[in-house]
Amino acid sequence: MGSGNGELLNLTLKVWRQKNSKAKGSFETHQLKGISTDMSFLEMFDVLNEQLIHEGKEAIAFDHDCREGICGMCSMYINGRPHGPKGAVTTCQLHMRSFKNNDTIVVEPWRSVAFPVIKDLVVDRSAFDRIVASGGYVSVNTGNAKDANNILIPKPAADDAFAAAACIGCGACVATCKNGSAMLFVSAKVSQLALLPQGQVERKERVLKMVQQMDEEGFGNCTNTGACEAECPKEISLENIARMNREMIGASLK
Amino acid sequence: MASSPKLDSKIPEGPIDQKWSKYRSTVALVNPANKRSLEVLVVGSGLAGASAAATLAEMGYKVKVFCFQDSPRRAHSIAAQGGINAAKNYQNDGDSTYRLFYDTIKGGDYRAREGNVYRLAEVSSNIIDQCVAQGVPLAREYGGLLSNRSFGGTQVQRTFYAAGQTGQQLLLGAYSALQRQVGMGAVELCARHEMLDVVTIDGKARGIIARNLITGAMEKHFGHAVLLCTGGYGNVFYLSTNAMGSNVTAAWKAHKKGAFFGNPCYTQIHPTCIPVSGDHQSKLTLMSESLRNDGRIWVPKKKDDNRKPTDIPEEERDYYLERRYPAFGNLVPRDVASRAAKERCDAGYGVGASKKAVYLDFAFNTIRYGKTEAAKLNLHNPSQEEIVRLGKEVIKEKYGNLFDMYQQITGENPYEVPMRIYPAVHYTMGGLWVDYNLMTTVPGLYALGEANFSDHGANRLGASALMQGLADGYFVIPYTLGVYLSGEVSRMSAEKDKADSIDKLKTKHPEFDKALEEQTALINKFLSIKGTKSVESFHKRLGLIMWEKCGMARNKQGLTEAIGEIQALREEFWKDVRVLGDANEFNPDLEKAGRVADFIELGELMCKDALHREESCGGHFREEHQEADGEAKRDDEHFKYVAAWEFKNTSNWELHKEELVYENIKIAQRSYK
Known part of the structure; x- marks a missing residue:
């Protein structure tokens, strides 16, 4: 057993219910008893949903898939914070x-x-997919690659690119931002490719296109409050935003 | 034994190292103009699906991609941790295409096809090149070259990796390539869509029925070819390392429309997963095999030893893998490691509150790394604390995210105490039967990646799933699809004046309406039962039957009982399941009802297959068939074949056999001692 030592919790849950995109939503209150501290938050929701189905009420819809922190699908705003405390x-x-x-x-x-x-x-969250589709790639068709070790990448650059590439596209950065900005998400991809030799050819075009698409999707502006970095489950750094701003200036100057 | 006339593997003639190169240089091609009028449906957006869709769109085909998640980037390939194999021989340690081929066949316990596996080994190098060109940040050495590590079942270092997030990085590479095609208008993306049926017309696959999961709308989609890249079916066990949404529905519906199911009982139980913590458990989490590079597996030598692991002295620990398998030690293949863990726990040496766990301990290698680092830093006589601190830094760089994950789930710090691990269902080697072209027994219907049965025999080696998914998608299907579609071009030309040709009717063909009505009726059926038990409760019960009786060890009595229990469960499901909400809305419970209904049917077939295979091989361990020392006992005389099951009707299948021919590898008893 884990460190929960079999402790059981009684909880009050206030959950947002909304029938569909057009309906007006509201909070619904539920009581839960005997929740093991070894449970994950989503397993606690499983218990709640089983309880609801048993009572003949529709289960609460929530996104989730891998349940190991990597697919980026789960997306709950818990006690005022994306992904909880x-x-x-x-x-x-x-x-x-x-x-x-x-x-x-x-x-x-x-x-x-x-x-x-x-x-x-x-x-x-399909806006994120459209931003990637606008330029978040290296244009290399399958079969055109040279031997992988012909591209030498200094370890620090490879490590920084990897740290930026760790973004799981969950959208917590947008959810926590008072402006609803997607700068952390977009800058992570821009940074990853700007740091690597493979990304150089399309470097300027990429940042311009991705930022344009970001703006068209209705995301807000960045005012450097840093909430995105603080709430990011993968600890994507604000440095990426600074780097993207430099990339933008570089790309605009031609 | 001759193969069934219904199973033509279409392995090209000629020497093994020339089969693929010759075949792909001589197969029929489709010219660029014709590609534009050919539509390909790709179901699933993991490594196999995303790479296939991107590549086919680059070639000029009209492609549609379907995934049930909200974005193609969420497919469960994303969760693969440890790495991807390739026969690059960058480490100059004796690797070659042949050695990767040999290791894979042997690792699969001589139950995979030589032709397919050799091709896989051949294209493995191209995969690394392609991914690096896309900007996938694989781990590097200080000189800027790519880094490698070891995985189970091999004695070379051929595994490329990106910390413990290799699947994520490779998938995001394939996803980027896919999104590029979406942006260019070459791929139409249908996210939050679930395929519910294949539409066949005159025996050929002509499209699919899919449900828009947001609106509930039932949709018809036409395609000249349909590619199922829908992953494996490990969730039949309820608890597995698969994602919550991973399911067999697309493959199962295809099976019921005529695609044979190959070796359904071949299941991979992964040795290093975080143990179950209670009844609330909804899934299990893998701790990558790469950890066995630096983690040593042990249990106490004394039964029911309740001391803290750090209080148990070295001489009272049983490093049972190193003891039993000195040549491979902690890096034996997964099936061997899992059974050895089960053996120790069953014998009473398990650890933790449940006693169903063994230790994976990093202390030894933390010290080793710490000493090396101290030497690098010219620290003379470093203190023990200094050594441990330096060693932990190395461990953190290699496995940091895995250690964090372990701590999140268990509340224990694996830098300080050994991990507790136990085997869990992870991967399914079985899947839809395909020929060398990756085509199922339904013309025009293909299966790629984990969804097919073809390359891993009875046990998959670590870091080979990513390799196979991307091989199929980037480098195999782009060639082999042309074999069928070039025929379609000729047919289209011959039928161009025919008023009711499929090319003119497309989804207006009556077979589409028929399939749509059937699937709509099924949806309504789920909602109309209004029983008393949740979908989830049926899934849990199915999982328990499968784990107890068709899991790590199987026997005749258990499997026979399981078949009866599953049949009864199916009947109960259709009488008493409770699915709430409406058909015409976002309804996750309704989605799950369909998936569980299919898992129940699959579970029966898995037990049937396991019962008929009177031998032990790879992940399939029949207790009646073992050597005196407990190792798996194969029966090559009677079972050296692929079991391909043809669906007849409920609980009724016909077995077809494809003989496995070994011309290049001498078939032997597998030994890792």
Whole structure:
């Protein structure tokens, strides 16, 4: 067993329910008893949903898939923070040992103009896919590659590119930002490719296109409050935003 | 034994090292103008699906991609941790295409096809080149060259990696390539869509029925070819390392439309997963095999030893893998490591509260690394604390994210205490039967990646799933699809004046409406039962039957009982399942009902296959068939074949056999001692 030592919690949950994108939503309150501290936050939701189905009520819709913190699908806004109270974890990796007996937990969907609610806690993040489609790649068709070791990459550059590439595209950065800005997400991809030799050919064009698409999707401006970095489950650094700003200036000057 | 006439593997003639190169230089091609009028449906967006879709679109085909997640980037390939194999021989340690081929065949316990596996080994190098060109940040040495590490079942270092996030980085590379084609209008993306059926017309695959998961709308999609890249079916066990949404539905519906299912009982139980912590458990989390490079597996020598692991002295620990398999030690293949862990736990040496766990201990190599680092830094007589601190830094760089994940889940710090691990369902080697072209027994219907059965025999080696998914998508299907589609070009030309040709009717063909009506009726059926038990509860019960009786060890009595229990569970499901909400809305419970219904049917076939295979091989361990020392006992005389099952009707399948021919490898008893 884990360090929960079999402790059980009684909880009050206030969960956002919304029938569909057009409906007006509201909070619904549920009581949960005997929640093991070894459970993950989503397993606690499984228990709640089983309870609801048993009572003949529709289960709460929420996005989740890998439940190991890497797919980026889970997206709950818990007590005013994306992915909850613990730093550097996704909702699926948050465990109930982070809560206390008799806690009230408020759970909402990501809230952003660019992420409309689909149902309950599920939002539409396809804007991120469109930003990647606008330029978040190296244009290399399959079969055109030279031997991988012909491209030498200094380890520090490779490590920095990797750190930026660790972004899971969950959207917590947007959800936590008072402006609903997607700068951290976009800058992570721009940085990854700007740091690597493979990304140089399209370097200027890429940043211009991705930023243009970001603006068209309705994301807000960055005012350097840093909430995105603080809430990012993968600890993507604000340095990426600074780097993207430099890339933008470089690209605009020609 | 001769193969069934229904199973033509289409392995090209000629020497093994020339089969693929000759074949791909001589197969029929489709000219660029014709590619523009050919539509390909790709179901699933993991490594196989994303790489296939991107590559086919680059070639000029009209491609549609379907995934049930909100974005193609979420496919479960993303969770693969440790690495990807390639026969680059960058380490100058004796690797070659032949050695990768040999290791894979042997690792699969001589139950995979030589022709396919050699091709896989051949294209493995191209995969690394392609991924690096895309900007995938694989790990590097200080000189700027790519880094490698070891995985189980091999004695060379051929595994490329990106910390513990190799699958994520490779998938994001393939996803970027795919999104580039989406941006160019060459691929139409249908996210949050679930394929519910294949539409066949005159025996050929002509499209699919899919449900828009947001609106519930049932949709018809036409394609000249359909590629199923839908992953494996490990979730039949309820608890597995698969994602919550991973399911067999697309493959199972294809099976019921005529695609034979190959070796369904071949399941990989991964030795190093975080143990179950209670009844609430919804999934299991893998701790990468790469950890076995630096982690040593042990249990106490004394039964029911309840001391803290750090209090148990060295001489009272049993490093049972090193003891039993001195040549490979902690890096034996997964099936061997899993069974050895089960053996120790069953014998009473397990650790932790449940006693169903063994230790994976990094202390020894932390010290070793610490000493090396101290030497690098010219520290003379470093203190023990200094050595440990330096060693932890090395461990953190190599496995940091895995250690963090372990700590999140268990609340324990693996830098200080050994991890507790236990085997869990991870991968399924079985899948839809395909020929050398990756085509199923339904013309025009293909299966790629984990969804097919072809390359891993009865046990997959670590870091080979990523290799196979990308091989199929980037380098195999782009060639082999032309074999079929060039025929379609001729047919289209011959039928161009025919008023009711499929090319003119497309989704207006009555077969599309028929399939749509059937699937709509099924959806309505789930909602109309209004029973008393949740979908989840049925899934849990199925999983328990499968794990107990068709899991790490199987026997005749258990499998026979399991078949009866599953049949009863199926009947109960259709009488008493409770699915709430509506068909015409976002309804995750309804989605899951369909998936569980298919898992129940699959579970029965898996047990049937496991029961018929009266031998032990790879991940399939029949207790009746073992050597005196507990090793798996194969029966090559009677079972050196692929079991391909043809669906007849409920609980009724016909077995077809494809004989496995070994011309290049001498088939032997597998030994890692």
